[in-house]
Amino acid sequence: MDDHPEPPTLRVFVALAPPDEAKDELARALRPAYARYPRLRWNRIEDWHITLAFLGEQPSTVVPPLRSALAGRAASWPALHLSLRGGGHFDQRLLWSGIDGDLEQLHRLAADVRDLVRSCGIEFRERPLHPHLTLARSRRDDHVSVPLAAAGLTGFTGRPWRTERLHLVGSNIGRGPGPIHYRDIEAWRLGDAVRARGGGALTEP
Template structure:
């Protein structure tokens, strides 16, 4: 039995998650990098996600309101056809894989999500969306591993997949210099409120 009190604040973001098959495919492509760059802080595969809006530290009382508006957004939005492609880095410190597919739809979804969050009176850093899947972070004294690992991913092209759910995620910072861990607060399937015509396509 867990007697720990519920936290009064949560670090929260809204995201998409690739299916297990897509993550496994990328993980296989990363095997040489895992062996070659052991000093990188590799994210756990189960934590891979595509952030649509990072909301930061919020009072726990904001979560029910977010659940309500995000559930409605997911119900009215079709699943996105996406893929993972190539690799890159930010500031030689953060390694990522790129996102391929319906990028216009992805940007539109992110804009809608951010508008909904703002309508709830929640202030957050509304920086421009740069779709990516974070894979690893470098230590401060290691300026070369991330760019080299990104170059090794340049030819990777994953099979396409559908993003089926919108995720509201909470993050927990590990003790000391420990890793960040993520957990779904809730996830909603896309398109449950979209009426289909007789051929099964959205009306």
């Protein structure tokens, strides 16, 4: 739990995160792209995440009700089995790695999280879920590096992992010059209620 006081507003989203071993495996696969395309704005590895609900710029007053609601909901969802696979891009501008595995449950978890956020009275722009990790963004005058880097990930298949926690994440957007950095506001272990009931698998919370 992060005890630092929140700024008046912050960019907020709810996400899952791959374990360090999976991120390290992808980082090794990206080494040629890091060397060939140094002008891309590469995300920090510690900021890689799978966004379930992007809430945008919000007042810090949304954090306490979100903490309470998400803590209870995370406990009712079992861990998901996911992996990283391949690469792609959005509009030649944003480089991503795809997600494979228990995608049906991932979509159901995202829908449940979004419903929960709305039940807290928090308004946000609804976006279709395309599960991915954002890896890099291009600069305005570069229209080729992202597609080429994506092509280099075509054959990448990462090891499977179990999701362990649901993360409420905030960023320093609007806090001055420099790259955007993310931090966990709080994270909750998935499946505690499932384990308490004897480990039976759930299809929905």
